[in-house]
Amino acid sequence: MTPTEAKTGGNSVPIALDEIIALCKRRGFVFPSSEIYGGIGSTYDYGHYGVLLRNNVKGEWWREMLSDHEEIVAIDSAVIQHPRVWEASGHLSGFTDPLIDCRTCKLRFRADMLEDAQCGRKPSKHPGEYSECDLTEARQFNLMFETHVGPVKDSASVAYLRPETAQGIFINFKNVLQFARRKPPFGIAQIGKSFRNEITTGNFIFRTREFEQMEMEYFVPPDEAPKWHEYWLDERMRWYTDLGIRPDRLRLREHGPEELSHYSSATSDIEYLFPMGWSELEGIANRGDFDLRQHAKFSGEKLEYFDPDTDEAYVPHVIEPAAGVDRAMLAFIVDAYDIEEVEGRKRTVLRLHPRLSPVKAAVLPLVSKDGMPERARAIYEELRGKVAAEYDEGGSIGRRYRRQDEIGTPWGITVDGQTADDDTVTLRDRDSLEQIRVPVEGIADRLAAKLGEPWGSPKLG
Ligand code: GAP
Numbered sequence: 354m355t356p357t358e359a360k361t362g363g364n365s366v367p368i369a370l371d372e373i374i375a376l377c378k379r380r381g382f383v384f385p386s387s388e389i390y391g392g393i394g395s396t397y398d399y400g401h402y403g404v405l406l407r408n409n410v411k412g413e414w415w416r417e418m419l420s421d422h423e424e425i426v427a428i429d430s431a432v433i434q435h436p437r438v439w440e441a442s443g444h445l446s447g448f449t450d451p452l453i454d455c456r457t458c459k460l461r462f463r464a465d466m467l468e469d470a471q472c473g474r475k476p477s478k479h480p481g482e483y484s485e486c487d488l489t490e491a492r493q494f495n496l497m498f499e500t501h502v503g504p505v506k507d508s509a510s511v512a513y514l515r516p517e518t519a520q521g522i523f524i525n526f527k528n529v530l531q532f533a534r535r536k537p538p539f540g541i542a543q544i545g546k547s548f549r550n551e552i553t554t555g556n557f558i559f560r561t562r563e564f565e566q567m568e569m570e571y572f573v574p575p576d577e578a579p580k581w582h583e584y585w586l587d588e589r590m591r592w593y594t595d596l597g598i599r600p601d602r603l604r605l606r607e608h609g610p611e612e613l614s615h616y617s618s619a620t621s622d623i624e625y626l627f628p629m630g631w632s633e634l635e636g637i638a639n640r641g642d643f644d645l646r647q648h649a650k651f652s653g654e655k656l657e658y659f660d661p662d663t664d665e666a667y668v669p670h671v672i673e674p675a676a677g678v679d680r681a682m683l684a685f686i687v688d689a690y691d692i693e694e695v696e697g698r699k700r701t702v703l704r705l706h707p708r709l710s711p712v713k714a715a716v717l718p719l720v721s722k723d724g725m726p727e728r729a730r731a732i733y734e735e736l737r738g739k740v741a742a743e744y745d746e747g748g749s750i751g752r753r754y755r756r757q758d759e760i761g762t763p764w765g766i767t768v769d770g771q772t773a774d775d776d777t778v779t780l781r782d783r784d785s786l787e788q789i790r791v792p793v794e795g796i797a798d799r800l801a802a803k804l805g806e807p808w809g810s811p812k813l814g
Pocket residue numbers: 516517518519549551558559560561562563564565566568633634635636673675676677678679680681
């Protein structure tokens with residue numbers, strides 16, 4: 354594109370998930386896993402820009418948890434834990450989905466989601482709608498992945514891949530209390546992989562069998578639990594909007610009594626308006642003292658806080674904001690995805706919050722001659738230690754801008770003929786398409802300052 358390009362306005366047409374999937378593959382964010390072997394259902398690999406975006410999402414979560422809250426500490430617990438953990442937590446008996454099999458088409462469906470399921474016959478209908486459908490009664494199916502620890506494969510060696518990161522926090526409550534010298538309210542935060550043998554997958558990286566969670570358990574005096582629940586509902590909504598999600602695409606939905614998990618006395622979901630409709634992005638639960646009491650009972654350890662002010666011990670209650678890295682990433686991409694027409698040509702652009710963008714600045718020589726590549730390369734070398742930058746000299750400048758637009762790079766730095774005369778470059782803004790001339794000197798500080806500024810989605814108008 355040229356310096357004269359003009360923004361003609363964002364689109365307001367609904368975004369299809371297929372467009373997002375295509376962009377993610379085309380630009381190296383997400384690939385179907387094991388693709389050369391035909392793929393394995395609902396499992397994805399993250400490419401270079403996907404890794405960078407995920408790291409930024411996780412970095413922003415850690416920033417909120419640790420930099421903004423001195424009472425929160427970090428932990429990284431094991432994926433495979435003692436099997437008694439899952440007995441105590443209730444996952445062995447209760448982490449199940451009701452399943453129905455069709456004896457005719459041999460497919461398996463979630464009993465509570467038959468209306469969303471497609472039968473195996475053609476044309477596809479809902480299970481049970483053909484006269485040939487032969488459905489079994491619903492049976493409970495445990496979602497945990499089972500494995501064996503050690504060389505002997507018997508019942509004594511059975512272990513599980515964790516279905517949530519939360520339990521790794523509860524079983525370390527005593528360690529943290531002792532070594533981090535915290536008193537309620539205090540939190541323990543963790544990011545890590547979780548595994549669930551989900552029956553109903555699909556919708557790209559929204560629901561997969563292997564995914565990453567960002568969970569924080571906030572231990573509070575029992576009578577303060579409702580107050581802290583409200584607090585974390587507000588904080589977590591603000592986290593998403595501060596990172597550019599449009600407020601009208603987010604909502605809080607309180608769970609009804611029949612929907613609450615076995616451990617929860619109150620849960621609200623933060624939902625996002627995904628292409629497939631309003632769906633859960635994050636759950637914020639009041640878990641009461643369920644987990645600490647269960648682990649105390651099963652392990653025989655005292656899991657309490659002794660309050661020196663009152664000379665009494667009590668079991669703290671827990672508020673848990675539980676988010677998914679993959680779902681958050683999908684929501685950020687969907688919210689940022691935009692198509693507009695610029696000078697008669699379609700432009701696809703990811704209007705990501707600059708702090709989330711995988712690459713902050715692309716350094717581009719206008720043409721591959723007259724010393725421009727050498728100068729651009731030198732600027733890039735200087736910049737890359739300070740902000741995530743990329744150097745690109747392949748293809749026309751318009752194509753290179755479009756590539757950077759699609760990965761969400763907020764700034765383009767172009768070295769042109771004038772650079773050799775006065776050591777200035779053009780700084781192109783991804784969203785406004787404005788290009789201004791700036792001195793090369795101080796450009797890293799200029800970008801670092803911009804990254805610290807508040808940002809709102811240009812799609813809000
Ligand atoms: N410790 C509570 C807990 O795990 P959850 O609602 O089951 O609660 C929390 O999970 C978050 O983890 C969800 O809001 C979602 O973002 C993410 N998540 C859960 N299952 C997932 C799956 N199969 N694929 C991708 N993300 C998932």
